[in-house]
Amino acid sequence: MTTRSMHGISKPKKPFSLSVSIDDPSISPLPRNPKQALSDPNWKSAMQSEFNALIRNNTWELVPRPCDVNVIRCMWIFRHKKQSNGLFERYKARLVGDGRSQIAGVDCDETFSPVVKPATIRTVLSIALSRSWPIHQLDVQNAFLHGDLHETVYMHQPLGFRDPHHPDYVCRLKKSLYGLKQAPRAWYQRFADYVSSIGFRHSTSDHSLFIFRQGSDIAYILLYVDDIILVASSHDLRKSFMALLASEFAMKDLGPLSYFLGIAVTRHAGGLFLSQSTYATEIIARAGMASCNSSATPVDTKQKLSSSSGTPCEDASLYGSLAGALQYLTFTRPDISYAVQQVCLHMHAPHTEHMLALKRVLRYVRGTLTYGLHLYPSPVEKLVSYTDADWGGCPDTRRSTSGYCVFLGDNLISWSSKRQPTLSRSSAEAEYREVAIAHSD
Template identity: 40%
Template sequence: MALASTAAIKGWHLHQFDANNAFLNGELNEEIYMKKPPGYTKGQPDQVCKLNKSLYGLKHTSRQWYDNFSTSLVAFGFTQSKANYSLFTCITPTTFTALLVYVDDIVVASNSLESISVLKTFLNTHLRIKDLGTLRYFLGIEVSRSPSGIHLCQRKYTLDILVDSSNLACKPLKLPMEQNHKLSKSSRTPLADPTSYRQLIGRLLYLTLTKPDISYPIQVLSQCMDHPSISHLAAAHKVLRYLKNAPGQDILLSSSSPLQLRGCCDLDWASCPDTRKSVTGFCIFLGHSLISWRSKKQTVVSRSSAEEEYRAMASISTELTWLQQLFIDLSIPHPQATELFCDNQTALRIAANPVFHERTKHIEVDCHLIRDKIKKVASRLLMFTPTHTF
């Protein structure tokens, strides 16, 4: 998402490649044997086959393919990112090229079509790839470009879920989940066959890549996958009815956004009825474009909402730090301070106070990284702005 948003702002070209028989091109660096395939009768019954190259179904296959791929790119002049090991960049005085790989699907962003053509020739020579042209459909995400920016949508994927769950003709809802609706694992009437529920939630989890508005309900429903009940399935179908309201809703990565990172965090204190743990939620913007979000239950039970807000600030700070490092790998300057919005005054005071007192001495040391960020305000690495709107 960060790469696509940057490409929209910078006007980079986006192309897509696909590797042909990727898992058959890996060179094995160790001896591996396999049983003879069914129907092969030559040789002795107890004989086995020695593999000369990787094979589909072999657990070493994906690793060997990636090693071969990354080694070839580094030899070509690319540098592997330390923030995201699936990202490779190549920088010259006049051109910039970024390559992002997921298994055997490749996305290339560059300010030069000639650089993309040279890269395509190299990859086709060494790894045998297929040029799919301008990026339009990647991992179930529909990508379209307009003067206003890049649009990311999962309309086809959403409609497939509605069809498979027999909800295509359902009455749409305006909300995915009622306010203050609590779902407990101890709900009665468990499902006779929980497989369909688990499959549905798994598909909806992938849908949160472009629909942040369902992140919270899916986060709640995914915690009940071990013993789902009829009430959990009914809540999942309400999410489907909400998706029916606007299956083609997309995310716009604006082309006119400034290269300024902003983050907002909040939490629902002690909202889990089973563990009394809080749920942290945050979203990060690059200018006007939403590029990262999360809804996750915290790992500990805290004594106050201020402590939970403090932990939420620490959580989003790690994400902002990672994005800043990613921008360095993308050669994107970000000299201005990153804004972090929080609506809890007590948490802001704890973060600004370097003295460990009775209210904070039980908090883990890793949560106090937020204090180190505040100390770097003078160098304009991070800036906190209290606000009451989230």
Template identity: 45%
Template sequence: MSQPPGFVDPNHPHHFCRLRKPIYGLKQAPRAWYMSLKQHLLDTSFTNSLADTSLFIRASGSTLTYVLVYVDDIIVTGNHSAIVEKVLQSFAQRFSIKDPTDIHYFLGIEVSRSSDGLHLMQRKYIMDLLVTNNMSEAKPVATPLPTSPKLTIHGGTPLEDASQYRSVVGSLQYLSFTRPDISYAVNRLSQLMHCPTQDHWIAAKRVLRYLAGTPTHSIYMNASSPVTLHAFSDAYWAGDTDDYVSTNGYVVYNGQHPVSWSSKKHRVVARSSTEVEYRAVANTAAEVRWLCSLFSDLHIVLPTTPVIYCDNIGATYLCTNPVFHSRMKHIALDYHFVRNQIQSKML
């Protein structure tokens, strides 16, 4: 960096300015901002969550206040409006902030609140995506992907310019935050980004056609829903005909609300459907344990033990029957931690 015009000292031409604040745009600026904000919150009796470093909690008796930080977008909430107002005032005294308002839009996610609950959707994001790709007038379809034929790596003619395909798939990945119904389709399309073909592009446009018919689909958080954790786990054994690697998926519910979901391809080939289902249950159990840790940081007590539902009898027996493990020695030991959680009554 060089001296700004008019600040060069003729007697000391090689001197430079000392920065008292990070300059916006430098690589170290976001971390410097986070450390400054974190120190302010810690000085005002907040504690940093162990499960999520962007979450800060302050508990005083029955009064709870939460601060969720994403760079310079911040959500402040709690169960006492006067305390929340004091936190906002302390922010205003320390930092330059915009006028705080009720949450309507956060990181591209539209939020609609009522006395009954909360709606989370990305309707505007979807409409902008359709307009950008000239699909706003596309004919809607009922499903994100067809059941047949299956997408393969070498199916179809390679695209001359793959930039639009990659741009669409990248946009769909962000859309998955509120649309678990497209998670598998996005996961499958993402595996083909290195060499997309015409068939892959048609499949990507089909997802856009599906979104054109469902732009207002959203996640609804009911205020009266019970606070319980339960998850559904499933796997698609050898579903990829190119390398026969399986895909596992799960969705975790807090009461009636889906709060976490994933569709992910395994790294190795599974030798049996029981093995791949067991691996899927283990991945789901890891996510459930993280959510339990997050709930603990939020001072939320779960009234019942979390439950994971699996549709494979062999995998269910494998979680509880140690004798059966003699047939499953090829499964990595780190997947057996789900059995220990069941025996310790944590699942």
């Protein structure tokens, strides 16, 4: 066999660059480091805007570095902010703390923070549609800066913005910062305390749903970290709460709900259409299947996936990444819930057969990019659940697989497919367990 190297033929290696995310040459590419960003006027302006917001919010104070304390690093994160249609909107620079270097019990304590459940979002949207209430999205600028810290956290000064008079000083944080382990919890507590003071109370079933009820006036606030949906029974009530929230937080009204958590919301004559087509396209591109043939169904019903099917997968991290991404895609795609649940069972030790099953799901998604979830105005007095169970369907554990869907009026608001936690001795027992699971969820 003759190779090119035997004849002295070679091609120069071109390193693959991840720094450019948008093809338009007029848009500055993503910088590789802060020094490169500071040399670009667009990115420098974005960094200056972020730094000014930090200073205005009194996020830290410069102090001499104490002895024997843990000082965490800070980093600049850059990205192109895009619109719901994928077009460039603006340059985004964010200063984050390196929470990985925090020490539990020293500069961080409790870190858990609730986020709104998908079923809660769909329920509130259904109620708003049935009553023709306005649905608006709010944007909180530098949301985590509003959370007060109860622990003492020291951080190095940000690169490019060190105080020339005190270059050796460190930042003693007074407000939470992105990247800190306790940042989401501090912001949630700060927001929850304020909305409680203006008459809201959080739902007992979902602590990220805040409800206001006074006579005939009703309002809902859905909180997912720094993304907020405000639903009010009248425009005057909405404007009143917008004014109150804007007086306390750096917040603006983005108008009627159109893009939330990566989900495009399209209004039509009949109601709302929720779609994740852009997100689905990104998953397919990440898997390298942008030009693949589509599949008519997401799963092969003739066989069950076993933990020992095939040989170990060569790239387990890619499998886990794609399976996790597909889980979020089920927010608007109940048709792939069972197939995604099956491939997610093997994320800890994926085999070749599992990868083939995952790729089949992706090929199905490739052919159904326009699919999504429709919500229509309908009466909301009736809640109907449908359940089913595959008795002993798991070939490894012989446990049953449960599935249910819940309708509020004519709108599908909740669904699930999961393996039951215990063995069932009969199909009837498996079905009763599923009914219990559907009602408890």
